[in-house]
Amino acid sequence: MTKEKRYQKITKFTVAVDCIVFGFDGTRLKILLIKRGLEPEKGKWSLMGGFVNEDESADIAANRILKTLTGLEGIYLEQFHTFSSPERDPVQRTVSIAYFALIDINKYKESINTDFEAEWFPIKEFPHLIFDHNEMVLLAQKKLQYKAASHTILFELLPDKFTLPLLQSLFEDVFNTSFDKGNFSRKMLSTKLLIKQKEKDKSNSKKGAYYYKLDKKHYEDNLHKILKLIPNPNNLL
Template sequence: MQRYTGQKRILVATDCIIFGFDGWNLKLLLVQRNIEPEKNKWSLMGGFIQPSESPEDAANRVLELRTGLKNVYMEQFQVFGKPDRDPVERTLSIAYFALIDIHQYEQQISDEYHAEWFLLKDVPELIFDHNEMVKLAQRQLRYKAALHPILFQLLPEKFTIPQLQALYEGVYNTTFDDRNFSRKLLSTGLLVKLAEKDKFSSKKGAFYYKLDQSHYTENFERFLNLVPNPDKFF
């Protein structure tokens, strides 16, 4: 087989930044690294890309192997390639972020790698450049969420407006005005009000809503105004 001469080996890995929402809090899923260096320290889900795999195939394989999760929303967002990012060998990492509803997948999380959910404000020191990956993934998530309703990937099929507001506040690390948020949200035309109420959060209860998939394409741009002054978050 023909090879390029005079070139040195560079490994290529993939790392997954997995964001989850439990109904009120945005969280990050981490595992304890099981090899040296940095063994037993907290890490993103990662692994090397095999010769027969595309980066997306490898990301899905690593995700399922380490967490038991599959068929989740995942998106490539950046390549990390500083020469000294991995102390063992020169390694590039193609990073993806994933969005999941924690309650939908909580029974699938594998115990083998000690996967654990962390509040974003409580994320520990991670191996290598993984803290930087998380920071940039948050920035990308904010950017995408300001353009279209990507955050619905983190919600169950039915949800309340307070839950959706809590999700947006968690993503943008800010507080929105309740009335303005509700008014802008309902004006998008993307929500269908259900007769059922959530009785667990308050005595009065909050009506459940669901996403109107039939009008998603024609109305998704109306989410552009849901986040006030989105530029200040980037």
């Protein structure tokens, strides 16, 4: 390569977006997969993805694609890595910008788009995926942990009202560990970001657990002073 190299000689690439869509059904952390609609590998399980158009940024494209495939708008989306190995797509040279998405699984149920065969799989036992999508899922999980350790993004996975035990089981699943319920609840409440509701959820116990809502007013202001929930926030990446 010389100083004088010009744009016109440069190889061009197809640019795709792939999304790892996380959901939580109250018991287990899951990801949403789809039966691929085009060759190659048509009919096999894959991540939700598509191509970036001429006039779009990758963020815009990811939102558009998720809306098309799930019917949902305003989903939490975060770019986490770009995959560019020459071998990753056997048909043609494609670079994929990968995102993870967090959605409330109940909202998804309401507006499901049945044009596409999508299905939720537990994060621990999903089928083999096409191309390098398995690798993408693994990295997405790590990035989710990394980010969740000091931010409130996991609330995106829950309904408006949720109980502390439910929140705890979500955290336990995301970090693949278990927490002391007493310490967990105190730590959560100490952030002052949860507003106690009057109703209880009695579906899981006789006593019932109070519902809480995330305080969205303070939410934005307090992103800086959130919890250090994870025993050891190191070894995550």
